[in-house]
Amino acid sequence: MxxxxxxxxxxxxxxxxxxxxxxxxxxxxxxxxxxxxxxxxxxxxxxxxxxxxxxxxxxxxxxxxxxxxxxxxxxxxxxETEVQKPIAVKFAAVISGLILLAVLLGALLKADIQPGSEVDSQIGLVENLGKVLFSDFLLPFELASVLFLVAMVGAIMLGKRDPGEPTI
CATH class of the missing domain: 1.20.120.1200 (NADH-ubiquinone/plastoquinone oxidoreductase chain 6, subunit NuoJ)
Structure with a gap:
């Protein structure tokens, strides 16, 4: 199923x-x-x-x-407003796409995939993510929260009007 x-x-x-x-x-x-x-x-x-x-x-x-x-x-x-691309650009796009496909296929063929191998069923749960986030990565998590707080205060200060400024 x-x-x-x-x-x-x-x-x-x-x-x-x-x-x-x-x-x-x-x-x-x-x-x-x-x-x-x-x-x-x-x-x-x-x-x-x-x-x-x-x-x-x-x-x-x-x-x-x-x-x-x-x-x-x-x-x-x-x-009508779309710019037509020259044939050389289209050819380069096809070639770069084929190179990317070759790299992805090469990586897939080199990967060591074992069918039927044991996988930890608890690895993607939110509870385990929270435990790791608040134990091993506490400092980067708190620094990111301070960065978001500073960005929010900066956005409010940039968007705030002066009291004497007329509205449009």
């Missing part, structure tokens, strides 16, 4: 990722990318990484894709 779900999610992710690249309408490309992110979140759930799955849905499929849609609709892209 789980293998069928895995193959379905894999097929869905590959087809929707190809449709992101080959779709002519940019809004359709973004929608296919959202489907790809949901399929990847399904893979995270199969790997018992619930935290990564939820973060992937909230951050990528939720926030970033909404921003992409707003930018695409704001730009109002039309075929």
């Amino acid at each position: 789980i293998q069928n779900v895995f193959w379905f999610l894999t097929f869905l992710a590959i087809i929707s990722a190809c449709m992101v690249v080959f779709s002519r309408n940019p809004i359709h490309s973004v929608l296919y990318l959202i489907i790809t992110f949901f399929a990847l979140s399904g893979h995270y759930l199969l790997l018992n990484a619930q935290f990564l799955a939820v973060v992937n849905i909230i951050v990528y499929a939720g926030a970033i894709m909404v921003l992409f849609l707003f930018v695409i609709m704001f730009l109002n892209l039309r075929r």
Whole structure:
């Protein structure tokens, strides 16, 4: 049963990722990318990484894709205004894509994958992530929180108006 779900999610992710690249309408490309992110979140759930799955849905499929849609609709892209690329650029893109595919296949063939090997089923749980985060990585975690606090205060100070400044 789980293998069928895995193959379905894999097929869905590959087809929707190809449709992101080959779709002519940019809004359709973004929608296919959202489907790809949901399929990847399904893979995270199969790997018992619930935290990564939820973060992937909230951050990528939720926030970033909404921003992409707003930018695409704001730009109002039309075929008449699109700059045509020379054949040399298209040829270089195909060659670089094939080189990337060769590198990925080479890394996959060199990987030592043992089917049926033991995997720790507790590795992706939020409880274990919290324990590691607050024990081994406490200092970097606190430094990141201070950095976020400073950025938030800076954004508030930059956005604050002067009392005597007229409103537009």
